[in-house]
Amino acid sequence: MTREEQLSSKPVFEGKIVGLRIDQVRLAKGRVAVREVVNHKPAAVIVPLDDYGNVILVKQYRYAVGEALLEAPAGIIEDGEQPCDAAQRELREEVGLASGDLRKLGEFWMAPGFCNELMHAYEARDLKTSKLPADDDEDIRVVRVPLVQALDMIAAGEIRDAKTIAALLMAHRRSCAQDTR
Numbered sequence: 171m172t173r174e175e176q177l178s179s180k181p182v183f184e185g186k187i188v189g190l191r192i193d194q195v196r197l198a199k200g201r202v203a204v205r206e207v208v209n210h211k212p213a214a215v216i217v218p219l220d221d222y223g224n225v226i227l228v229k230q231y232r233y234a235v236g237e238a239l240l241e242a243p244a245g246i247i248e249d250g251e252q253p254c255d256a257a258q259r260e261l262r263e264e265v266g267l268a269s270g271d272l273r274k275l276g277e278f279w280m281a282p283g284f285c286n287e288l289m290h291a292y293e294a295r296d297l298k299t300s301k302l303p304a305d306d307d308e309d310i311r312v313v314r315v316p317l318v319q320a321l322d323m324i325a326a327g328e329i330r331d332a333k334t335i336a337a338l339l340m341a342h343r344r345s346c347a348q349d350t351r
Contacts, residue, residue: 172198174205187211187246210280210287214257215244215333217275217341218267218294224314225338226265226297227329231309240313240323242334244289253290261294262302265312270296275340280333291337293344317342 174195183190189209197203218226231238245260247253254272262268275291304310315323320338323329329338 174198174203177202206284208281208285208287210285211246211249212253212288212290213244213246213280213333214253214260214290214292215242215337216257216261216269216272216292216294217242217337218261218265218269218297219317219341220297220314223316223318225317225320225341226267227313227315227320227334228264229311229313239331240329240334241331242337244333247290254292257290257292257294259302262300263304264308264310266299266301267294267297268300269294270298273344275337275344278336289333289336291333291340293341317345 174197177194177196179191179193181189181191187210191207191209193205193207195203195205220226226243227240228243229238229240243260243264245256245263247256251259254274257272258268269292271294273293273295275293277288277290279285280287280289317338320329321342324335324338329335
């Protein structure tokens with residue numbers, strides 16, 4: 171695939187979490203097109219698995235979609251912070267646990283058609299109580315669900331958050347691969 175050449179870039183908005191810019195690009199065949207790009211800091215999503223095969227999810231109201239969603243714990247990677255450290259911090263802030271066995275599942279783009287947010291996915295096991303203060307703008311309820319049931323909830327449309335779906339499927343694939351060894 172031919173890379174698009176950036177001709178110009180105009181910042182439109184710069185917020186705490188996202189920025190928006192409008193770029194003009196030259197396409198491979200010479201035509202000029204406009205690209206609206208949401209700049210977003212990278213983030214980490216965690217699939218915490220307890221000793222009983224449950225995944226620990228969080229339920230919180232999401233203003234942008236107007237409903238409470240069931241999600242894997244996740245959050246933005248702060249400037250200078252390593253993705254694995256952000257995963258541990260978010261796990262402690264959102265569910266009050268730390269992982270003695272944090273393993274990278276992979277990375278994925280959240281919405282590459284218009285946004286550059288890179289999500290780092292982790293599986294967390296060997297969980298121990300270790301609470302950090304929650305963010306003051308979050309109201310979170312912790313929900314434990316058997317991993318197999320969480321997969322059924324995806325199929326039933328009860329879990330509709332993309333990062334959670336991707337991370338749960340990645341964790342399930344890893345557990346299936348380990349079971350066949």
